[in-house]
Amino acid sequence: MNYSEFSLPLLHNAVDIMTPVLLAATGGLFTELTGVLNIALEGLMLIGAFFCIVFAIATGNLFLGILLGVTVSILVASLMGVITFKLKANIFITGLATNLFASGFTVFFSSQVFGTKGVLRFAGQPLLPRLDHGFLGSIPVFGEVFTGHNFFVYLSWILIFLAVFLIYRTPFGLRLRATGKNPEVICALGLKPMHYRFYGILISGFTCGLGGGFLSLRLNAFVPEITAGRGWIALVAIYLGNKTPVGILGAAFILGIAESISIYIQGIINIPADFVLAFPYIMTVIALIVYSIFKYYHSPENNKGEG
Numbered sequence: 001m002n003y004s005e006f007s008l009p010l011l012h013n014a015v016d017i018m019t020p021v022l023l024a025a026t027g028g029l030f031t032e033l034t035g036v037l038n039i040a041l042e043g044l045m046l047i048g049a050f051f052c053i054v055f056a057i058a059t060g061n062l063f064l065g066i067l068l069g070v071t072v073s074i075l076v077a078s079l080m081g082v083i084t085f086k087l088k089a090n091i092f093i094t095g096l097a098t099n100l101f102a103s104g105f106t107v108f109f110s111s112q113v114f115g116t117k118g119v120l121r122f123a124g125q126p127l128l129p130r131l132d133h134g135f136l137g138s139i140p141v142f143g144e145v146f147t148g149h150n151f152f153v154y155l156s157w158i159l160i161f162l163a164v165f166l167i168y169r170t171p172f173g174l175r176l177r178a179t180g181k182n183p184e185v186i187c188a189l190g191l192k193p194m195h196y197r198f199y200g201i202l203i204s205g206f207t208c209g210l211g212g213g214f215l216s217l218r219l220n221a222f223v224p225e226i227t228a229g230r231g232w233i234a235l236v237a238i239y240l241g242n243k244t245p246v247g248i249l250g251a252a253f254i255l256g257i258a259e260s261i262s263i264y265i266q267g268i269i270n271i272p273a274d275f276v277l278a279f280p281y282i283m284t285v286i287a288l289i290v291y292s293i294f295k296y297y298h299s300p301e302n303n304k305g306e307g
Contacts (some may be wrong), residue, residue: 011145011291012262015153017217018256020045020211020227022156024234025248026163027207027240030096031200032238033167034193035180038204040080041094042231042265043102048073053120053222057239062126064218071208076102081198099231107224120222128152128217152214161208163245163248236284240291251287260284 021141029187031038050074056065076098084094111117118135167173176196178185183193208231215230216222240254241247259280 007146010264011257012148013263014253014256014260016143016149016256017259018079018252019149019156020230021234021237021255022216022252023152023159023207023211023214023248024231025237025252026156026159026245027204028234028238029163029241029243029245029248030167030176030203031197032243033177033180034197034200035183036091036197036200036201037095037235038201039235040098040231041204041208041234042078042227042229043095043099044073044205044208045212045215045227045231046099046102046106046208046225047076049211049226050222052209053122053125053216053220056126056217057122057124058110061128062128065126066213066217069213070206073209073212074202074205077208078198081201082185084201085194085196085198089143100173103225105271106222110222110224118224121209121220126218150214150218150220153209155210162246162248167245172199177261233281233284236288240287253288255280257292276286 001108024045028038028041044136048067052066052069054065056062059065059068080094080098083089083090107117111119114120130148130150131154133147158300167176175186175189175191176199179193180198186193186196211230211234213225219226234252237251237255239250240251242247262280
């Protein structure tokens with residue numbers, strides 16, 4: 001096997017794997033920029049994963065199923081936002097409660113309606129098509145890395161560029177960032193920082209719903225805890241990406257490569273399977289530690305005495 005025969009499929013798989021993390025991190029970035037750490041990304045993804053596949057079967061229409069499933073995720077996010085910002089609950093408590101609610105509710109709903117607490121699979125389920133054509137395929141060498149994915153993958157790229165535009169090229173983005181850095185400025189304009197924090201929560205509900213839908217519809221089944229910590233990894237990607245959309249894209253790709261490598265080496269290296277499966281999460285922890293050290297030694301407070 002030559003280099004390209006090994007590396008190109010690995011990179012292609014990494015692009016696929018990084019998609020749910022990228023989607024969740026994109027929404028999480030909007031809340032982070034308003035000064036809110038949204039730890040509910042995991043739960044919002046799980047809600048999206050469950051209801052996207054349920055509605056896809058119920059309606060017989062893949063697009064409508066995704067739309068309704070994402071809507072439920074947004075509704076849960078809005079409920080979390082109301083409890084946090086209107087009723088003044090602690091954001092970490094409501095975020096944790098959202099994760100616990102999603103974990104328990106999806107299993108309870110599945111057992112009550114479909115009679116199973118395990119894998120939920122439907123006969124005649126609409127399949128998620130893959131797009132094999134387009135100008136991306138004409139890119140030299142790496143063309144096959146960017147083709148053959150489902151539309152969630154390409155949508156995640158579009159949303160990243162849309163995030164760049166919204167955050168850095170619109171009044172909304174300027175006010176969003178000001179809410180996190182200096183909310184007094186927003187108040188001076190006669191606006192309410194709480195509103196922008198609420199918008200950030202809603203955006204995270206939207207992108208997390210898409211990320212969850214990707215997981216279940218790609219598998220053509222819902223598995224309890226199908227998100228498997230990807231919401232938490234998305235939080236790491238936000239910080240590794242230095243809280244910028246393009247940085248998040250790079251961080252998600254690196255984390256996707258780590259998981260892709262773990263899949264490939266299972267059949268190559270004779271090591272415990274549990275360690276191989278844990279490899280992406282180990283890499284996530286290592287990356288976060290390296291990032292923290294880098295930020296510490298390059299912060300103005302620690303460099304002001306140098307020179």
